Amino acid sequence: MAHVVSVGCMGADFDRPTGFSRQIKMEDPSNITNQVYSWACRLLEMYWDGLPIRRIGISVTQLTTDTEYQLSLFDTRREKSMALERVTDALKNKYGESIVMRAVSKTEAGQAIDRSAKIGGHYK
Incomplete structure (x- = not known):
């Protein structure tokens, strides 16, 4: 299970390099594909400038085992x-x-x- 989701983008224009690399810590660690995808999309929506993208990378860090985690009442x-x-x-x-x-x-x-x-x- 991961605590942190990172997204990095590199713009398609070689003459005028654009892009970003950002990370965000999720409220609870997760190994659920749709949750990690949702957080990665949030980062992309917040920081992408709308220009064409040549490369995008998504990674997760601060990994923990899925045998112990905080339960939620809600x-x-x-x-x-x-x-x-x-x-x-x-x-x-x-x-x-x-x-x-x-x-x-x-x-x-x-x-x-x-x-x-x-x-x-x-x-x-």
């Missing part, structure tokens, strides 16, 4: 989300990365299926 969805993530991870470990993916990956522009057959951008 967020009852967290346990269900964590259980869903564990099942998704188990399926991916058993059948491969492309067994569970977002529907947008099935479109013409989707890259998840192609990338699942590669390591570091190269075929296995």
Whole structure:
């Protein structure tokens, strides 16, 4: 589980470099994909200048184990989300990365299926 989400962007214009690198600490550590994605989107919305992006990077830091964490009286969805993530991870470990993916990956522009057959951008 991660406490901190970092986003870094580099602008597409080589002549006039733009971009940013920012991080934010989440209220509670999380390993739930949609929560981390939501925090990364918040950072992007706050600091992106609207210019074309050449490179974007997202990372998480201040990692902790998921065996001990602070329970919340008000967020009852967290346990269900964590259980869903564990099942998704188990399926991916058993059948491969492309067994569970977002529907947008099935479109013409989707890259998840192609990338699942590669390591570091190269075929296995």
